Amino acid sequence: MQAKPFLAALALGLSACALPATSASAEEVFDAPVAARQASESGLQTAVFAGGCFWGIEAIFSHTRGVTSAVSGYHGGTAENANYGSVTSGYTRHAESVRVTYDPSVVRYDQLLQILFSVGADPTLLNRQGPDRGTHYRTAIVPMSGEQRAVAQAYLRQMERSGVWDDPIVARIENYRRFYEAEEYHQDYLLRNPNSSYIRRWDMPKVRALQSNFPQLYRSRFRTG
Template sequence: MTVTRRLSARLSPLLAAAALVACAPAVAADATFDAPAAARPAREQGNLKTAYFAGGCFWGVEAVFSHVKGVTSAVSGYHGGNAATASYDRVSSGLSGHAETVRVTYDPAQVRYDQLLRIFFSVVADPTLTDRQGPDRGSQYRAALIPVSTEQREVATAYLAQMRQSGVWNRPIVTRIEPARQFFEAEGEHQDFARRNPQHGYIQRWDAPKVAALRSMFPDHYRATFRSG
């Protein structure tokens, strides 16, 4: 699917019109939250680690993590379904079981898993929304954490419990922890999309503000350059 068709598929006519007139650089994210620092920090050591985050359109999730110090790779893809339906057209139906997901590779000596969670719930995903984020609707846009180790699962479980008790969100936290299944990389046109298409209406309206919020809210974690791949 071309990026023009993708924008039309993602947005209703009114939202599409709003996106097209919002081509000036955005300065604030739609919804940002003062997510708490984790009471249960991650204790990961050694080499690079991998984490998976589903939080709406993978363009924005990838864009934010690609600007986080210590992240060496952020790759868009599909998680939760099978290989036969792991394509954008099939996933976009909302019937394949996949969620648009980003595989994040990071150096735990520079950024911990719990710090990635805090960034994710502060500037990327609204954890009170079910099967939607921003203008996007459907189970493929659900917010989910996919731990790949016992340590990540314990940290994610503790952090979601802490979020529920924090008082930051005025609606119930509905973000899920999902079991790790096979991750399928998305088509090439969706990789590094924000870097390659900075003037795209969807990026300007929904995703550039998330990166701006990362820079403003987490200056110690922000990296000006976009880490490709």
């Protein structure tokens, strides 16, 4: 993603260890009413994100403190069922997605968005990420509550206004539809296949970027979903 480094940091609220001390915190870049609504979350919460191949998105959230479960699956389609073969055909309108269960007292929803768009997915790419192409690789936020929707809307507005990206932001908010868990061999794919050429080329760099940019939220132990 072609982003100016300091402005990207300002928009995404990355950690101070990798950025100038004057970069804004997450609280500073969000409107106060949205921050207040975010603070109202309590107890375990669920979020759904799509950002290209679900292997990498699952991997980064499985390495995130406060996330208790990250499950690869399919979301947003019109078909009554979903599996890898049908979804990758492009006809079901599902997207490869990850269902995240998290503890907001440890990691907030806006921080999950920061992670998604700073180390997980380029918000300017339409129906593609990395080497993967097709509507099933689109990037989307799927709010599961009014609080999440308010934060997601504010976050996208902030990204669009920031001037950070040279291209338009095409990541979108989608209404929740049924989430279908992916096949077992897709779960914890990075953990099970660390020597895969795809994992080494496309997904391990995301995990390393999480560790570098969010050291306070990174955990080395891979937490399975």
